[in-house]
Amino acid sequence: MSSLLSEKDLNDFISPGLACVKPAEPIEKGEKQEGDLEVGKESNDMGKVSISLQDCLACSGCITSSEEILLSQQSHTVFLEAWKNLARDTALVVSIPPQCRLSLAHYYDMSLESFDKSFLTLMKEKFGARYIVGTQIGRNITVNQTNKLLTERKSLSSSKKPALCAVCPGFVLYAEKTKPELVPYLLDVKSPQQITGALLKKAIPNIYHLTIMPCFDKKLEASRKDGEGEVDCVITPREFATMLQEQDLKLTDFLTSTDETVLKQSCSPPGWDISVHWASNEGSASGGYAYQYILHQKSLHPGSCISTITGKNSDLKEFRLMDVSNENVIASSSELYGFRNIQNMVRKLTSSGSASRNIKVLRKRATTSSNNGSSFGSAVDPSKTDFIEVMACPGGCINGGGLLNGEANSSRRRALAKSLELEYGKVIPKVSCSDHPRDDSTYKYKFSAIEKSQDVLTVGNTW
Amino acid sequence: MSIKLLKSLKLHKDKLWSVDCSKGLMATASSDRKIKLVNLKNLDFQLVEELDDSTHKKSVRSVSFRPHSSILAAGSFDSTISIWGKDEEASIEDGYQETELLAIIEGHENEVKGVAWSHSGYFLASCSRDKSVWIWEADEMGEEYECLSVLQEHSQDVKHVVWHPAMHLLASSSYDDTVRLWKEDADDWECAAVLNGHEGTVWCSDFEKSESSLRLVSCSDDTTVRVWKYEEEDENGEDIWTLESVLPSVHSRAVYAVSWSPDGYIASVGSDGQIVIYTEDESGKWKVIAKQHEAHSVFEINTVQWTRVGDTNLLITGGDDGCANIWFFIP
Numbered sequence: 001m002s003s004l005l006s007e008k009d010l011n012d013f014i015s016p017g018l019a020c021v022k023p024a025e026p027i028e029k030g031e032k033q034e035g036d037l038e039v040g041k042e043s044n045d046m047g048k049v050s051i052s053l054q055d056c057l058a059c060s061g062c063i064t065s066s067e068e069i070l071l072s073q074q075s076h077t078v079f080l081e082a083w084k085n086l087a088r089d090t091a092l093v094v095s096i097p098p099q100c101r102l103s104l105a106h107y108y109d110m111s112l113e114s115f116d117k118s119f120l121t122l123m124k125e126k127f128g129a130r131y132i133v134g135t136q137i138g139r140n141i142t143v144n145q146t147n148k149l150l151t152e153r154k155s156l157s158s159s160k161k162p163a164l165c166a167v168c169p170g171f172v173l174y175a176e177k178t179k180p181e182l183v184p185y186l187l188d189v190k191s192p193q194q195i196t197g198a199l200l201k202k203a204i205p206n207i208y209h210l211t212i213m214p215c216f217d218k219k220l221e222a223s224r225k226d227g228e229g230e231v232d233c234v235i236t237p238r239e240f241a242t243m244l245q246e247q248d249l250k251l252t253d254f255l256t257s258t259d260e261t262v263l264k265q266s267c268s269p270p271g272w273d274i275s276v277h278w279a280s281n282e283g284s285a286s287g288g289y290a291y292q293y294i295l296h297q298k299s300l301h302p303g304s305c306i307s308t309i310t311g312k313n314s315d316l317k318e319f320r321l322m323d324v325s326n327e328n329v330i331a332s333s334s335e336l337y338g339f340r341n342i343q344n345m346v347r348k349l350t351s352s353g354s355a356s357r358n359i360k361v362l363r364k365r366a367t368t369s370s371n372n373g374s375s376f377g378s379a380v381d382p383s384k385t386d387f388i389e390v391m392a393c394p395g396g397c398i399n400g401g402g403l404l405n406g407e408a409n410s411s412r413r414r415a416l417a418k419s420l421e422l423e424y425g426k427v428i429p430k431v432s433c434s435d436h437p438r439d440d441s442t443y444k445y446k447f448s449a450i451e452k453s454q455d456v457l458t459v460g461n462t463w
Numbered sequence: 464m465s466i467k468l469l470k471s472l473k474l475h476k477d478k479l480w481s482v483d484c485s486k487g488l489m490a491t492a493s494s495d496r497k498i499k500l501v502n503l504k505n506l507d508f509q510l511v512e513e514l515d516d517s518t519h520k521k522s523v524r525s526v527s528f529r530p531h532s533s534i535l536a537a538g539s540f541d542s543t544i545s546i547w548g549k550d551e552e553a554s555i556e557d558g559y560q561e562t563e564l565l566a567i568i569e570g571h572e573n574e575v576k577g578v579a580w581s582h583s584g585y586f587l588a589s590c591s592r593d594k595s596v597w598i599w600e601a602d603e604m605g606e607e608y609e610c611l612s613v614l615q616e617h618s619q620d621v622k623h624v625v626w627h628p629a630m631h632l633l634a635s636s637s638y639d640d641t642v643r644l645w646k647e648d649a650d651d652w653e654c655a656a657v658l659n660g661h662e663g664t665v666w667c668s669d670f671e672k673s674e675s676s677l678r679l680v681s682c683s684d685d686t687t688v689r690v691w692k693y694e695e696e697d698e699n700g701e702d703i704w705t706l707e708s709v710l711p712s713v714h715s716r717a718v719y720a721v722s723w724s725p726d727g728y729i730a731s732v733g734s735d736g737q738i739v740i741y742t743e744d745e746s747g748k749w750k751v752i753a754k755q756h757e758a759h760s761v762f763e764i765n766t767v768q769w770t771r772v773g774d775t776n777l778l779i780t781g782g783d784d785g786c787a788n789i790w791f792f793i794p
């Protein structure tokens with residue numbers, strides 16, 4: 001592994017398991033064998049045990065798979081290998097979301113325009129990519145379908161509230177693997193990564209779809225059974241940079257004087273409008289799903305206004321759509337990022353533990369009564385909103401573990417993420433999600449809680 | 464100078480892992496899943512209460528009293544933390560008032576190894592085999608907890624957490640052979656320093672109880688006890704800590720616990736069954752002033768704590784024999 005990609009950087013969310021603890025199944029001999037398979041170490045009499053990311057998706061051994069497995073199935077070396085062996089009639093198609101473009105542009109010390117131009121030229125000339133696209137068309141569909149579903153759910157009293165955004169695989173995996181109670185809350189609309197893949201495959205037969213994504217968990221998302229064939233390989237900007245280094249390629253050498261529009265046009269599949277798929281939308285740098293929902297509700301409710309409330313830390317924010325005439329809350333949504341906030345949300349939604357044990361409430365708390373009337377206080381409480389944009393990374397996708405935000409300490413890293421976030425708001429043109437495109441297919445995940453194998457928890461020392 | 468056994472209390476049927484004392488009360492945690500409370504006032508040493516042992520499904524590994532209150536936190540291998548307390552405002556009709564379960568905190572993925580309340584009582588820190596350190600904010604009643612931070616920089620099992628006696632500075636010891644120090648930043652908690660040097664698991668650490676200097680003692684599987692000193696903040700805003708001294712080598716096996724007394728003595732205990740007490744001759748130079756062999760007969764000693772009852776200084780140790788031993792130390 002190169003110096004750019006070291007073990008300690010593989011920390012999207014919860015660091016990958018050091019060793020795979022999936023009970024090894026003897027594949028050839030059929031003799032009964034118990035024990036842990038340590039990835040990366042030679043397993044002597046265990047025979048060849050191969051574990052795929054799909055195995056990981058169905059295993060509760062660790063939340064983010066062991067890094068060896070992540071990298072053995074989806075990495076730049078896997079991509080290069082596949083690329084070399086691409087059949088003649090298979091076209092390479094590359095997609096890249098705005099967060100990764102910003103991170104790479106910052107890393108190579110280029111303007112976004114120069115980066116885009118160099119990236120397109122490089123992918124085209126060096127790798128023979130047929131098409132290179134942004135992810136906004138996919139994201140528009142994610143946003144529109146999310147809004148549609150949320151509006152339907154709003155009128156149903158039976159649906160679990162709040163609905164949780166399932167675009168972040170870090171969070172989805174966490175829910176599926178460790179918090180089965182949360183699975184019913186997940187909104188099953190697919191992420192822009194998957195929808196972009198589905199659209200590309202629909203439009204062009206025989207493609208190999210490479211996508212560049214801000215975190216390692218996106219590799220796992222691409223391996224989901226319910227998204228088979230949509231994405232062939234996911235690499236992170238960090239791996240992209242490593243790949244160029246290993247191939248002795250300098251991105252700046254590919255900076256051309258060709259007009260950006262012309263270049264993007266020449267890399268777009270027929271019918272893909274470059275002013276859309278290379279764009280972004282209003283809202284957070286993680287996709288803006290929470291804000292887009294409120295915008296959508298606002299369009300349905302003339303005479304309403306949006307109020308934004310910031311939470312206890314910078315990773316909590318709430319949007320409320322208020323009826324101007326009577327101050328009633330018509331709709332609400334929130335942004336909730338990072339593990340600490342996810343934990344508090346989990347605790348609120350599942351009221352874990354307390355029911356089964358004898359917890360004595362010593363004093364009737366004054367606050368409980370105030371909850372009975374209007375459920376909206378002045379403080380941010382995501383669990384009371386219609387919809388939560390949950391992101392596993394503190395700071396959201398603009399701070400993803402696969403980005404090149406390699407700063408010495410977490411506060412500096414956050415500062416860099418903040419500055420990239422500002423840039424995201426400034427330099428990437430915004431489109432309105434509802435304008436494009438008209439697509440009536442549905443793109444849905446099938447979620448399922450993964451059964452916990454009890455013994456996994458107790459392996460190892462227990463001092 | 465000598466250590467004298469005042470009382471040996473056979474409290475548990477299995478290993479005694481941890482003790483904590485507050486307001487004349489001692490709490491103990493054990494593999495038998497029980498938490499016991501013993502009265503220390505007037506050197507009475509009577510068992511006053513046994514907390515509901517159906518609460519935890521596995522060993523209770525660590526206990527910590529919230530300062531200036533009767534609230535107790537207990538961390539267990541069943542991955543949960545239980546919070547106990549009494550209604551101090553309720554009228555006491557017939558003498559002793561029972562301690563009740565106030566909350567169960569879930570969040571860690573697996574075994575909780577340590578819990579500790581900050582001096583202010585605002586924060587509860589916990590650490591686990593899941594390699595993380597969590598900081599919780601508690602309400603005044605000790606009933607509601609909000610997670611403020613999940614710190615995942617340790618690369619292995621985190622064995623122990625301890626707060627500074629007067630600052631919001633936390634130290635965590637780990638199987639990754641390091642101690643990490645944590646402090647509050649504008650928006651989150653953050654690692655302020657990493658103490659590298661031990662050549663084995665760091666089991667425990669404790670801060671110096673001093674207003675003028677900032678030091679930490681740590682002990683390890685490598686049989687050493689080390690004192691670290693805060694120097695200054697570097698230009699990146701990170702704290703610089705240096706190894707000030709390695710204490711005289713006495714222990715022959717892993718050292719499991721250390722405690723720094725308010726009057727400057729350090730006590731260490733470990734797998735070799737010894738209690739060792741050190742004093743500082745001149746700045747940074749330590750010598751051994753007392754030793755006790757077979758302090759829990761042939762058993763390993765897991766924990767040590769200095770405490771003060773009235774105007775008597777006591778040293779409390781807990782071992783694999785399930786006993787809490789209470790010692791007089793006469794300097």
Ligand code: SF4
Binds near residue numbers: 021051057061064069
């Ligand atoms: S998720 Fe299961 S199969 Fe995958 S690395 Fe972890 S333990 Fe192994």
Ligand code: SF4
Binds near residue numbers: 396
């Ligand atoms: S927040 Fe974004 S970058 Fe982070 S794990 Fe989730 S999808 Fe990946």
